[in-house]
Amino acid sequence: MESLADEAASPESAAELRASLKHLRTEVRGATFVLKLLVCAAITAAGLLFALQPAPWARILGVALIGCMFAHAAELQHEALHNLAFRNKRANTIVGTALGLPMLISFTAYRVAHLRHHRYLGTAMNREFFDYGDQYGDAAGKTGFQRAMDWAARFTMFHHYRVFLANLWHSLLGRDFDGETRTVSRRIRHDHFLILGSISTLTVISVAFGSQFVLWAWLLPLLIVAAPVHALIELPEHHGCETLDTDVFANTRSVRSNRLMMWFTNGNNFHVEHHVMPNLPISRLPDLHLEIRDRLRYFHTGYFDYFRKLMTRQTR
Template sequence: MDLAADGAVESALPNPQEAAELRAALKHLRAQPRGWVFSCKFALCVLLTAVGVGVVLQPEWWCRVTGVVLIGCMFAHAAELQHETLHNLAYRSRRANAVAGIVLGLPMLISFAAYKAAHLRHHRDLGTSMNREFFDYGDQYGVEERSKFGTFVDWTVRFTMVHHYVLFVANLGRSLIVSDFGGESARVSRRIRRDHCLAFAMLLTLSVLSWSLESGVIVWVWLLPLALVAGPVHALIEVPEHYGCETLNRDPFANTRTIRSNRILTWFTNSNNFHVEHHLMPNLPLERLPDLHSEVRDRIRYFNRGYLEYFGKLLQRRSR
């Protein structure tokens, strides 16, 4: 089965009959992707990024700080929008989803093809020892006993996303020598090479632009936002999804967490805060996840009323 060619993979509940009955009861929520909705989200992301670029290029220090923060946040938001394209939920056309996904992944050096293949396997394997995530944070779900130093290293890796960038460099090298990727089909490998070559072209373009203008434009509009803001913000969004949940339990009500947040953060995470709901019905357009939440919220085992509540409780547990 070529996972990269599939729009989504249904999550498994412990009892197949229970799963079928639950999905049948919720089928009224199913809907076709509305491309105009995603286009509006995409356009707003581009607009806010452009505003950030305009602000960061001003000479005042506070403008540069503000611009770096805004650009970095939009890079992280673009990764959340890219997640929607992985499931072919942004547009009805697979090609349109792929084009949008490739563009959205460029700022954070995320290969659309590699992310899609790994992410759909994650949906299939969550709840088993085979589960792996595309963004590797080492001790992914906090299940191993660590010393204080080991814990510090783990969280440093998470918030700097250093593993992701090291992997990008390694995969770029493979792409430039036209090598296939282990565990992936020849077609997926070609697509992964395509994504890395496009990212490399983007980096070369920004570097040439900086050199020709004799300025540090690549530093201000990409490198600093990526390293100082996008990576940590992305980790803040991604870590709560399964961290501390029952990740060897096939039930999405047990292996995944939902965070009911305000409208701004729901927009910023592209409704990915309703993560139990997403794993329960991965074919459901993401803007319908709040509706699904209303139907199943009483069954969710891991639930927080906001990201501040979640990380506050996490810090309390870690400080004991």
């Protein structure tokens, strides 16, 4: 399905560009992704230990760590939906599904929506899985209050939760989803049932033992940390770019960053590079960046640079 992603100026130019970069292609390394999972799990476990301590500072630190790992897991899920985590498609699906549970993300719904995003980026048909309301920063004709509400909706991920609840209700009624095949609809329903079952089990166990585990280990990290952090990670991708131009160098932004942020965003900072070659392993995106950096139209030297310029309306 990766062939759906033809974002460059024309199918011919996209093919030519990718052909000139084919030397970058390497095999998917499952061991590398397993290491990423282990690091994520270890930090999450540390967060749980802190969050369950009585000291307020420990709980705050724990919630922060867990929430950041929820957001990081969503970026790992993105790698799995492109079948870049493991060579085996089923392994990608199983792990990708688990990674999305904390943030209420259906792996199947995310995958089909995201691949369409690759296909239709730069056109009026483009839609993204994560709906932030004001998706790409079109503030024309809006009052200051309306813009403030747009940012509030974005960083709370209000629309994501609204869509999740609507899709969950749709699933409980056993209905197919508009625009999806019966098989895809069934898998989306399965994902929502799995999420509902996981939350319900966690809640029942917490209540049965008179514990606030579900609050400190899931709900607060999700609402207070994971949602705004995930929104911040995704914000630079296309926000303020020329989103009705099919040239990937016009509709997408890249950010060169330090190794910590490259790990945390799982290479999401090299977003132009990802759209140029969606099936390129994440570890090779820095190499692709070196090949195309002179063509980047929307580029920042770091996340601090991007957000500083965003605040002063200089993001180009």
